[in-house]
Amino acid sequence: MTKIYHTFMIEMKLYTRDFFSFFFTFAFPSLLLLLYGSIYGNEPTVYFDGYGTIDVSIPAYCAMIIGVTGLMAFPLTLAHYKEHQIYKRLDATPVGKGFVIWIQTAVNIIMTLLGFLLLFIVGKLAYDVEYEGELWAISIAILLSIAAIFSIGFLFTSIARDSKMTNLLCYLSYFLMLFLSGATMPKEMFSDTLLSISKFLPLTYVVDLLQGTFNGEALHEYNFEIGMLAGICLLCSLMGAIFYKRKNWA
């Protein structure tokens, strides 16, 4: 237990010392929420099927946080440790690199959930938001979304030959999905062309699934989104594991 505790706590500290990860997980979504809230308020509108701007924005910003941790923080940490031979050094200890990779995964998931919590607290205090969704359905939707997006980040680190290439893949995919999946701008504002593009982006299904389950819709109404995310998770995890096995860790 001591080794789990110390490794976990120190990896948590490292996460908070990375400005990009920390800012985009904790500060940016809340600031965006306050900004849009000050402009549009949270009055129910037909534009969002009777929900307010903040009601639909919080689940979308949760998707944004999953994007930050799954497509940026997690894969870039793996790439940094790999390229600087930190994993090789850790492999020469009784715990091995596998133990540390699991801890890093756990840290990024916890940070994702803490980011959600902060967003809800801001939403509750500033706009008194409430959600009708069942906790178990929301939990399943969140876990599946995290698994799918993290698996994409994992795949990037396994196929990229160095951290520069991992950076490129992560930044491209993150910013593309950030703006074209409905995570920042509501999809209701998209043109038909943008809507067509968004269907090819995994984060779109995360946004749809989270918005639906948060607002009390049944999980089975999102079978397509669930199927897409489960498929992405399986495929990327499998391919990532195969490429990692072939990767030279030296």
Added chain:
Amino acid sequence: MKNKIVTVNNLSIQYKTTTAVQNLSFSIKEQEIYAIIGPNGAGKTSTVECIEGLRMPSSGKVSVLGVTPHLNRKRMYKQMGIQLQEADYPDKMKVKELCIYFSAFYDHPADWRLLLKQLDLQKRENTLIKKLSGGEKRKLSILLALLPKPKLLILDELTTGLDPEARRMMWQSLLNIRNAGTTILLVSHYLDEVEHLADRLLYLVDGHKQFEGTLEEFRQYAENQITPSERKHNLNLEQLYLLVSPKKGALLSEVMK
């Protein structure tokens, strides 16, 4: 008769079409300081990585502390300290945090605060790793290698980046560590270091063993390879090494200065 801590029998290491090490055999006895020397690409690091369990031999047998390294790594690492040639650490971690991080991996680690003091790093306890000098990072690597209170300590390019004073302090620390019962395997390009520390050495060229024995035996081996006129000079170990090296011709005038 001292026990053998490391035994290597007919070790070969192949990378695709390149043979890094061929039919190499040697052993390291308990509580000795054993050095591996040779030019770049001689197969030193590949050999050491097989002993560390980080690389699988293409053929041959390696036994370390009574186990086969790549099959019993976790058990072996409880008694083995390793300083890798090029490994780095997370640059946003503080020195103290890195010590706690690595100490947590062992059941009964050495006191890292004491080691920090012994290695003259205690003032850097709260410094981020990215702010350490090359020499300080090297010392930190050695500190981490000492955390398991190792029976076998493997040091690859021990004093690269250390200033002359720090090198000599490090040598003295290593002699103390050896005298306390630890066996040390040293890979080095610095022959003065080998001359000061090693009990025996292994000389590799292109993956082949050229020589194994004590420093005195190496002197005799080298003197037998050189001309009588070269022998007249009072040559130190490094000059002898250069004269038996495959690039002798290019180095000859430099050595005779």
